[in-house]
Amino acid sequence: MSETQMPSARTRVIREADRGVYDRESVYRILDEGFLCHVGFVVDGQPFVIPTSFGRSDARLYIHGSAASRMLRQLKAAVPVCITVTLLDGLVLARSAFNHSMNYRSVVILGKATLVDDPVEKLRALRILSEHILPGRWADSRQPNERELKATSVLRVPIEEFSAKVRVGPPIDDEEDYSFATWAGVVPLEMVAGKPIDDRRLLAGTDVPKYARQYTRQRSSRIT
Amino acid sequence: MSETQMPSARTRVIREADRGVYDRESVYRILDEGFLCHVGFVVDGQPFVIPTSFGRSDARLYIHGSAASRMLRQLKAAVPVCITVTLLDGLVLARSAFNHSMNYRSVVILGKATLVDDPVEKLRALRILSEHILPGRWADSRQPNERELKATSVLRVPIEEFSAKVRVGPPIDDEEDYSFATWAGVVPLEMVAGKPIDDRRLLAGTDVPKYARQYTRQRSSRIT
Numbered sequence: 001m002s003e004t005q006m007p008s009a010r011t012r013v014i015r016e017a018d019r020g021v022y023d024r025e026s027v028y029r030i031l032d033e034g035f036l037c038h039v040g041f042v043v044d045g046q047p048f049v050i051p052t053s054f055g056r057s058d059a060r061l062y063i064h065g066s067a068a069s070r071m072l073r074q075l076k077a078a079v080p081v082c083i084t085v086t087l088l089d090g091l092v093l094a095r096s097a098f099n100h101s102m103n104y105r106s107v108v109i110l111g112k113a114t115l116v117d118d119p120v121e122k123l124r125a126l127r128i129l130s131e132h133i134l135p136g137r138w139a140d141s142r143q144p145n146e147r148e149l150k151a152t153s154v155l156r157v158p159i160e161e162f163s164a165k166v167r168v169g170p171p172i173d174d175e176e177d178y179s180f181a182t183w184a185g186v187v188p189l190e191m192v193a194g195k196p197i198d199d200r201r202l203l204a205g206t207d208v209p210k211y212a213r214q215y216t217r218q219r220s221s222r223i224t
Numbered sequence: 225m226s227e228t229q230m231p232s233a234r235t236r237v238i239r240e241a242d243r244g245v246y247d248r249e250s251v252y253r254i255l256d257e258g259f260l261c262h263v264g265f266v267v268d269g270q271p272f273v274i275p276t277s278f279g280r281s282d283a284r285l286y287i288h289g290s291a292a293s294r295m296l297r298q299l300k301a302a303v304p305v306c307i308t309v310t311l312l313d314g315l316v317l318a319r320s321a322f323n324h325s326m327n328y329r330s331v332v333i334l335g336k337a338t339l340v341d342d343p344v345e346k347l348r349a350l351r352i353l354s355e356h357i358l359p360g361r362w363a364d365s366r367q368p369n370e371r372e373l374k375a376t377s378v379l380r381v382p383i384e385e386f387s388a389k390v391r392v393g394p395p396i397d398d399e400e401d402y403s404f405a406t407w408a409g410v411v412p413l414e415m416v417a418g419k420p421i422d423d424r425r426l427l428a429g430t431d432v433p434k435y436a437r438q439y440t441r442q443r444s445s446r447i448t
Contacts, residue, residue, distance in 0.1 A: 010267075010270065014292065014293060014294050015289070015290045015292050015293035015294070016290075036310065036312060038262040038264075038273050038275075038308060038310070039273070040262075040264040040271035040272065040273035040306070041271055042266050042269065042271050043234075045266065045304060046234065046304045046306070046334060047264035047265055047266050047271050047304060047305065047306045048264065048306050048332070048334075049262050049263070049264035049273050049306045049307070049308040049332065050308065050332070051262075051308065051310040051328065051330050053326065065239070066239045066240075068238065068239050069238060069239035070238045070239070080269060080270045080271060081271065082264070082270070082271045082272050082273045083273070084262060084273040084274065084275065086260065086262070086275040088260060088415070091357065091358060091417075091436075091439070093358070093361065093436065094365070095365065095366050096365060096366040096367075096368070096372070097350065097354060097362060097365040097366065097367060097368050098368050098369075098372040098375075098376070100354065100361075100365070102277065104275065106275050108272070108273065108274070110270060110272075126321065130321060130324065133315065134315060134317070134411075137317065137324075138321060140406045140407070141318070141319065141320060141321040141324070141406060142319050142320040142321065142401055142404045142406070143320075143321060144320070144321050144322050145322075148320070148321075148322040151322075152322070170421070170423050170424065171423055177366055178425050179427070180366045181427055181430065182364045182365060182366070182430070183364070183420075183422075183426065183430050183431065183432055183433050183436065184422075184423040184425075184426060185420050185421050185422045185423040185426070185432070185436075186420065186421040186423075187358075187417050187418070187420050187421075187436050187439050188417065188418035188419070188420075188421065189415055189416070189417055189418070190415070190416060190418060191312070191413055191414070191415050191416075192413070192414060192415075192416050193315075193411050193412065193413055194411070194412035194413070194414060195412070196407075196409050196410065196411050196412075197394070197409050197410045197411075197412065198407075198409045199394050199395055199408040199409040199410075200394065201397075201402050201408075202407065202408060202409070203403070203405055206405065206406070206407050207407065208407055208409070209407050212315075212317065212407065212409075212411050215315070215411050
């Protein structure tokens with residue numbers, strides 16, 4: 001796979017350029033902690049942004065969906081897409097309204113989505129998607145049959161043109177505002193899993209598997 | 225404000241049409257529980273999807289940002305945008321890999337963003353944005369000065385062409401799969417706030433305000 005020099009003119013972070021992150025390993029860490037992306041595509045000049053899950057295998061990002069969906073119908077045509085993954089880490093409360101911010105880590109990938117035709121890559125991509133969201137689940141599930149595979153489209157997006165933007169740490173106030181009498185600091189935010197809810201039709205004696213009991217997205221050390 | 229009949233051909237939910245929600249009050253409840261949106265816009269045929277915060281006042285959605293940012297520079301030209309707000313409520317574990325899903329509530333708004341020129345509406349929009357994210361914070365902050373107002377752009381997007389898509393409840397398996405021996409159910413997901421982190425340069429005796437101590441986005445009853 002060819003390696004474009006990052007950032008490209010289209011992915012360079014313009015505003016708050018010091019928050020731009022362009023190395024592949026940092027971008028992969030953000031992608032691997034997330035599992036929800038927002039896919040942007042254009043139909044007749046109108047952008048659409050649709051949330052969906054994703055998986056990653058090296059420099060390939062996979063998304064999937066019903067072959068009947070608006071998104072999949074459009075993206076099969078190898079049109080330009082933007083895939084954005086955002087992890088929200090906290091509210092940043094400065095003394096001035098103006099300097100309020102958020103701590104976040106986001107990745108933007110520009111490229112074209114390609115339909116995965118090869119049945120071996122397709123099944124592997126579906127397993128990668130599943131394991132990306134909930135490691136351990138795939139092997140515990142009833143595997144896809146021919147009809148289901150046919151009803152599902154898988155798209156591959158190369159992770160070639162990308163950038164990340166990251167804000168961490170405390171508020172940064174104007175020097176003269178540090179004497180302004182208000183609380184300032186960070187309210188950390190995190191997505192957490194609650195207690196799993198049994199399906200009503202569980203077979204007797206079926207326990208919640210460990211991977212569903214202790215679900216977390218923390219794949220790497222996290223800074224607030 | 226004229227009321228278009230929802231859904232339009234562009235916002236009608238195609239796949240899993242029973243998950244489509246088109247009434248304004250339900251859409252507002254989702255918008256009011258969220259505060260992060262993903263904004264889609266097009267530059268030279270390439271879609272971009274950028275995360276940013278938003279606020280709402282009746283049928284107006286406001287976003288803001290640095291006048292120097294790529295997004296704001298583009299959107300000032302009243303180009304078509306898509307604003308998507310996604311609340312993730314849980315992982316839905318079915319017996320079959322194919323029937324795995326997520327519980328979520330998402331809103332898609334199509335329209336054109338307009339730069340807010342009027343200084344009264346602009347200041348009010350900034351307050352609405354702030355209060356949407358953290359009610360009570362605006363009055364406790366040092367208010368924006370002329371220079372800061374000039375450096376900030378505010379955009380208004382009318383909530384006219386929209387739809388929501390909502391999935392709630394347990395997994396739905398094919399009838400013959402209910403005898404497949406695996407755990408099935410829902411792993412609830414929620415964004416929660418941690419303990420606020422004091423800024424190092426707080427004035428002595430400044431306590432964490434109540435609005436930052438007990439932060440929650442639960443604006444309405446939530447179903448998993």
